[in-house]
Structures are given as structure tokens and as C-alpha cells.
Amino acid sequence: MTGAILGAGDLTADVEERCDVCVIGSGAGGAVLAAGLVERGLSVVMLEEGGHHTKREFDLQEGTAYPMLYQDRGTRATADLAITILQGRAVGGTTVVNWTTCFRTPARILEHWRSRHGVEGLDEPTLAPHFAAVEERLSIREWPEALANANNRVLLDGCRKLGWDVGALRRNVKGCANSGYCGMGCPIDAKQSMLVTYVPDAVERGLRLYADTRAERIETKGDRAVAVHGVVLDPATGRPNGRRVRVLPKVVVSSGGAINGPALLLRSGLDRNGRVGKRTFLHPVVAMAAIFDEPVRAFYGAPQSIGSHQFIDRGPEKVGFFLETPPLHPMLAATAFKLFGAGHQAFMAQLPHIGVLIALSVDGLLDRDEGGTVSLRGDGRVRVDYPVGPHLAESFRASSLAMARVQLAAGARRILSLHQTPVEVTSEADLQRLERAPFGALEHAIFTAHQMGGCAMGADPATSVVNARLQHHHVPNLFVVDGSVFPTALGVNPSETIYALAHWARDHVAAAV
Amino acid sequence: MPISRRNVLRYGLGGALILAAGGTGLALQATAPREARGPLQVLDARTYAILAAVADRIAPARDGFPPASELQVAEKIDALLASSDPALGAEMKQVLHLLENALAGFVFDGRVRPFTQLPASEQDEVLRAWQHSRLHVRRTAYAALHGLCAAAYYASPAIYARVGYPGPPDFGNVAVRP
Numbered sequence: 001m002t003g004a005i006l007g008a009g010d011l012t013a014d015v016e017e018r019c020d021v022c023v024i025g026s027g028a029g030g031a032v033l034a035a036g037l038v039e040r041g042l043s044v045v046m047l048e049e050g051g052h053h054t055k056r057e058f059d060l061q062e063g064t065a066y067p068m069l070y071q072d073r074g075t076r077a078t079a080d081l082a083i084t085i086l087q088g089r090a091v092g093g094t095t096v097v098n099w100t101t102c103f104r105t106p107a108r109i110l111e112h113w114r115s116r117h118g119v120e121g122l123d124e125p126t127l128a129p130h131f132a133a134v135e136e137r138l139s140i141r142e143w144p145e146a147l148a149n150a151n152n153r154v155l156l157d158g159c160r161k162l163g164w165d166v167g168a169l170r171r172n173v174k175g176c177a178n179s180g181y182c183g184m185g186c187p188i189d190a191k192q193s194m195l196v197t198y199v200p201d202a203v204e205r206g207l208r209l210y211a212d213t214r215a216e217r218i219e220t221k222g223d224r225a226v227a228v229h230g231v232v233l234d235p236a237t238g239r240p241n242g243r244r245v246r247v248l249p250k251v252v253v254s255s256g257g258a259i260n261g262p263a264l265l266l267r268s269g270l271d272r273n274g275r276v277g278k279r280t281f282l283h284p285v286v287a288m289a290a291i292f293d294e295p296v297r298a299f300y301g302a303p304q305s306i307g308s309h310q311f312i313d314r315g316p317e318k319v320g321f322f323l324e325t326p327p328l329h330p331m332l333a334a335t336a337f338k339l340f341g342a343g344h345q346a347f348m349a350q351l352p353h354i355g356v357l358i359a360l361s362v363d364g365l366l367d368r369d370e371g372g373t374v375s376l377r378g379d380g381r382v383r384v385d386y387p388v389g390p391h392l393a394e395s396f397r398a399s400s401l402a403m404a405r406v407q408l409a410a411g412a413r414r415i416l417s418l419h420q421t422p423v424e425v426t427s428e429a430d431l432q433r434l435e436r437a438p439f440g441a442l443e444h445a446i447f448t449a450h451q452m453g454g455c456a457m458g459a460d461p462a463t464s465v466v467n468a469r470l471q472h473h474h475v476p477n478l479f480v481v482d483g484s485v486f487p488t489a490l491g492v493n494p495s496e497t498i499y500a501l502a503h504w505a506r507d508h509v510a511a512a513v
Numbered sequence: 514m515p516i517s518r519r520n521v522l523r524y525g526l527g528g529a530l531i532l533a534a535g536g537t538g539l540a541l542q543a544t545a546p547r548e549a550r551g552p553l554q555v556l557d558a559r560t561y562a563i564l565a566a567v568a569d570r571i572a573p574a575r576d577g578f579p580p581a582s583e584l585q586v587a588e589k590i591d592a593l594l595a596s597s598d599p600a601l602g603a604e605m606k607q608v609l610h611l612l613e614n615a616l617a618g619f620v621f622d623g624r625v626r627p628f629t630q631l632p633a634s635e636q637d638e639v640l641r642a643w644q645h646s647r648l649h650v651r652r653t654a655y656a657a658l659h660g661l662c663a664a665a666y667y668a669s670p671a672i673y674a675r676v677g678y679p680g681p682p683d684f685g686n687v688a689v690r691p
Binding site: 059060061062063066067072073074075077080081082084177179181184187188236237238299329330331333334335337338340341342344345348349350351352377379381420421442 | 570571572573575576578589593595596597598600601637640644645649652653656657659660661663664665666667668669670672673675676677678681682684
């Protein structure tokens with residue numbers, strides 16, 4: 001096959017494609033997998049509902065980037081709107097807009113998956129060569145501490161003063177200008193996203209990628225997946241334009257991520273044990289804003305380059321968390337701060353002096369923590385529900401206190417929580433106010449940038465969706481290769497785990513053809 | 514016996530039911546009109562006027578900040594809804610009807626005038642009551658209104674100077690948009 005990326009403008013008639021493998025989704029999972037499959041001489045067709053956007057369109061304005069590059073035009077959220085869901089939607093998936101932080105999967109998580117979820121064969125030695133390969137291709141390296149922006153220095157200096165664990169993060173960048181716009185599409189292709197690495201690698205070897213094309217349904221006959229039915233979307237409205245893409249593959253791979261992937265399986269009637277969309281994990285994020293006398297300019301500089309895992313393990317009955325930093329551009333800051341009118345404007349007027357820390361809670365590790373649920377609404381739209389239970393609320397409180405301590409140690413003049421009525425902290429004595437504040441859904445801003453689970457891998461077909469080789473328990477020529485297969489959250493940013501899992505899965509998928 | 518606010522809370526009416534009540538009796542009430550700049554795609558004249566009124570309380574003219582209406586916040590939200598799933602636009606209209614509706618406002622809060630007919634300080638009280646409401650559907654509605662209005666307002670380059678943001682660097686590779 002001749003490789004190509006085709007968008008709605010190229011698709012003037014209905015299309016039918018026969019191929020070895022149809023991969024649905026072009027993000028961290030689908031792109032790495034597809035590149036490996038074409039390298040093995042297989043014919044591969046990929047469907048991607050997002051558009052093919054390149055650096056020429058990345059004008060670094062939030063008003064352009066979020067509607068163009070994020071799910072639901074930047075408005076995706078849980079059904080109660082308590083949790084804002086930042087998730088990419090483009091050729092390259094979330095890797096086009098993520099903040100570049102890369103970690104190998106922690107050994108304790110792999111061991112937890114083995115002992116609690118029966119995931120055999122996914123250990124550090126098995127994955128090591130796959131991590132090495134993606135690290136090489138994506139230029140994953142430590143970002144020098146000396147280049148950290150002032151917002152990341154708050155985390156570094158504050159943790160050091162407190163004697164807490166802290167260190168430089170690794171990023172998938174090459175020739176990074178340290179500008180701070182990872183979340184809006186890299187303007188100079190320095191970020192080694194799928195858009196500029198594995199996707200073009202695969203197209204060069206024959207991948208046919210249909211952009212603006214949503215996979216509506218996987219058709220099965222008995223226990224075989226036989227076709228994938230796609231509809232072409234009008235890029236201006238996001239609605240079907242009447243054209244269809246029908247793929248007849250030998251093997252189907254769902255790589256649509258932890259929300260759209262389970263939704264596709266549900267629409268396709270592929271939920272034979274009631275587990276699809278269950279155990280959805282989000283690394284729910286709470287944040288604290290600190291105002292400094294000196295300018296911080298958290299809108300500039302690599303957004304995320306320092307992290308702390310001081311509180312990752314808080315004992316058997318507690319949800320652990322880790323600390324990182326976000327970029328702070330006007331729109332993102334304004335939506336996170338819940339006041340309106342004069343109070344909101346007074347906060348926004350201090351933007352250059354505001355530093356923000358985020359705490360990501362590690363969900364899914366406690367025995368009774370089932371996380372959230374992906375389901376379908378009556379009209380077929382995807383729905384995400386995520387209850388904030390007492391253990392998570394306790395982690396929100398503890399992590400907010402930890403962030404405030406870091407900010408005080410780093411010299412913040414004034415610290416504000418993102419509660420409906422912000423809690424103000426100016427000294428250690430004020431921390432008790434934060435202790436007493438309400439934590440939970442719709443009490444304060446909550447975000448997620450890490451969607452995981454919903455098609456969990458595991459040994460038991462009654463409690464999981466795919467086996468430990470990512471193969472569907474009931475439909476053997478269907479694989480799931482993305483973050484939805486994680487049985488729990490990771491406790492680290494998930495992109496590199498997805499890259500490596502997809503790299504490892506290439507042989508299993510190829511063998512099924 | 515009329516349903517008191519307390520009873521409604523105790524009965525824990527579902528969000529959908531409360532939203533559906535948003536239209537009850539609304540036809541008899543007058544919404545303070547506003548003129549949209551340009552044709553509307555999803556909102557109608559009434560829901561536009563309600564949204565524009567909300568936006569001007571979330572981002573009022575004050576201390577060097579232009580009012581949301583000057584930055585065409587409601588028009589921008591209309592355009593966003595036009596490129597989103599139609600269900601989103603329908604839900605947004607329901608929320609705006611519920612906010613405007615004096616009848617629903619009377620049942621829950623004892624207010625007798627539509628939102629758009631209230632003085633600014635009372636509009637702020639209504640928004641604050643929704644933000645802190647014991648009814649989750651009202652908190653959710655506040656989240657939707659706040660999120661969309663704050664996003665449309667602060668994504669406007671016209672506001673960058675006022676918040677001390679010099680704007681993005683120019684890498685010279687992006688065609689200037691109309």
C-alpha cells in the first residue's frame with residue numbers, strides 16, 4: 001500500500017479498505033503500534049476522528065488550540081462538570097498537546113498488577129528493551145534543572161527547604177525552545193509527539209491514515225471482528241458529512257484512549273461481561289495558586305520539568321499523590337479560579353506573579369477504589385461519571401496542605417485554593433483553614449490530564465476486558481492498545497507506559513494476523 | 514400545599530426534572546433584550562440575552578477590564594456550541610431558561626423577577642446562590658456558565674495586557690488568521 005494521511009477534504013466518495021490490521025486511534029498507543037506493524041510488512045489502515053493539524057496551524061492562542069486539538073472542543077468533563085477532562089483529539093492524539101513528561105512504569109505498579117490483577121509477563125526486564133527503544137526514538141531525556149522556569153523552581157526550592165523528595169523530569173523533546181506552549185501544539189516540532197515521529201514513520205512504510213474519521217462500530221460475526229465502520233466528520237462542525245469509510249481487516253485494534261475506546265466497544269456490543277468502561281481512573285488533580293512578590297511568568301518556559309514523589313506511598317489505607325506543575329495561560333487560569341466578577345478579576349490581574357502547583361492522586365490502588373465509569377447516553381454520546389469518595393477527598397486535602405507548605409517554603413506571599421470560595425493561606429498558622437475546608441466534587445476545581453482504565457487487562461475474563469497480551473477475552477482478533485488497559489492508575493505520567501506497551505504489543509498483534 | 518424550597522430539597526428532585534421545569538411559565542415573562550453582534554447559530558434572541566447578561570456579571574466592566582459584552586463573549590459561546598454536539602446547545606438553553614425563570618426562582622429563592630430584569634447586585638446574588646447551592650444541578654449549571662464565559666473572555670487577546678500576559682512568542686511559521 002502507498003502510505004498517506006487523508007482528511008475530510010480528500011474523501012469525496014465512500015471508501016472500502018481491505019487490510020491486515022485496522023488501528024482505531026493515532027495517539028500514544030495506536031501510532032507506536034502501527035509503525036511496528038508496517039515495519040513487519042503488514043498492511044495497516046488507521047482511523048482518527050481528529051484532524052491532521054500541523055505546526056503551521058499552532059498559533060499558540062488558547063482560543064484556537066483548545067477547540068482545535070482537544071476533545072469536545074475543549075469542554076470535555078465528567079457528567080456533573082466537577083472534573084475538567086483535558087484530552088487531545090487530533091492526528092497524534094493527546095501527545096500533540098501533553099506537557100511532555102515521561103516516566104517508565106514504576107516496578108511497584110507492575111507488581112501490583114501481577115499480584116492483584118493477574119497480569120503475568122509484564123515485568124521490568126520484559127519491558128526494558130521497549131522503554132529503551134521508545135526513549136531513543138522520542139528523545140526522552142532529563143530536562144536540565146537549570147532550565148526550569150520560575151514556576152517549577154517553586155516546587156524545587158520549596159521541596160528542598162522541607163527536605164522532601166524532588167527532582168528533574170524527563171521530557172520527549174529535541175531542540176526545545178523552552179517557550180511553554182506544549183499544551184497548544186508545539187510550534188517548532190520540537191516535541192517528539194506521535195504527529196512528528198511514529199505517525200510519519202508508519203506513513204512512510206505504507207500506513208493509510210484516515211483523519212476526520214470516527215469509528216462508529218466494530219462489526220463482529222460470532223467471535224470474530226470482521227469490519228470497522230467509520231463516518232467522515234465535517235471539520236467545521238464535527239458532525240458526519242455523509243461519507244463513510246468501511247474497513248475489512250483481519251485484526252482490529254482499539255487505541256482510542258480510555259474514554260472513546262470503551263465507548264466504541266460499548267457501541268459495538270462488545271461488552272460481554274459488563275466490565276467495559278468500568279474502573280476508569282483519572283489521576284484526579286487539585287491545584288493551589290500562590291502569589292509571589294517577584295514575577296513568576298508561569299505562562300513561559302517548559303511547563304512541567306520538576307516533580308516530587310514524596311507522598312506517593314502514604315500507607316495501605318491512603319491514596320497517594322505526586323506533585324508537578326502546570327502552565328498558566330489566561331484561559332486555563334480563569335476557568336480554574338471559581339469566583340466571578342471583581343474577585344475573579346483581582347486574581348487574574350496578578351497573573352504574572354502567580355505560581356501554581358498540582359497534585360495528582362493515584363486512584364485504583366486501594367481494594368475498594370473502583371474509580372469512575374464510562375457509559376453511553378441515550379443518544380449515544382459518551383458519558384463519564386467519577387464519584388469523589390472519602391479516600392480521594394482525604395488525598396485532596398492532604399495534597400492541598402502539602403502544596404501550600406511547599407509554596408510557603410518557597411516564599412509565597414499569599415496562597416489561594418481553587419475552592420468555590422478560595423481558602424487563603426499566608427502563614428503556617430493558616431493551614432488549619434485548609435484542613436477544615438470541604439473537599440469533593442463541585443467544592444473546588446478538579447482536573448484530569450491522565451485518563452486510564454476502562455478496558456482493564458487481567459487474567460480473569462469475568463473481571464477484565466483483555467488478557468495480559470492485550471487481546472480481547474471473547475473476540476481473539478480484537479486487541480486494545482492504549483491507556484485503557486491499565487488495571488489501575490500509575491502514579492506517574494502515563495504517556496511513556498503507553499508507548500512502551502504498544503511497542504511490546506507489536507509482536508502479539510502481528511502474530512494474530 | 515405549595516412546594517416549599519425546603520421540601521424540594523428534601524425530595525431531592527433529579528437534575529433533569531429541575532432543568533425541565535426551567536421553561537415552565539417562562540413564556541409569560543419578559544427578558545431584557547440585547548442585540549447580538551452578528552447572526553446567532555444555536556442560541557435564540559432570548560437565550561442570547563440571558564447568556565450575555567450572565568457573562569457581564571462574570572466579567573463586568575471594572576477597573577480597566579472591559580465588559581464581557583464588549584469582547585462578544587456570548588457570541589463566541591454561540592459559535593462554540595455551533596461546532597459542538599447539538600445536545601450541548603440544547604442543554605445550555607435549558608440552563609439559561611432555568612436561570613431566567615422567575616417562577617422557578619420564586620419556588621427556590623423567593624425572587625419574583627426574571628434574571629435579566631434584576632439589578633447587577635441581585636444578579637450576583639443569584640449566581641452566588643447557584644455556585645454554593647445544595648442542589649448539585651445548580652452547581653453544575655454554575656460550572657458550565659462560569660467555565661464557558663471565563664474561557665471565552667480570557668482567551669481574547671484583547672484582555673492579555675490587562676492581566677499582564679505579553680502573549681505568545683512569534684515563531685514566524687503561522688499564517689495570520691483573519
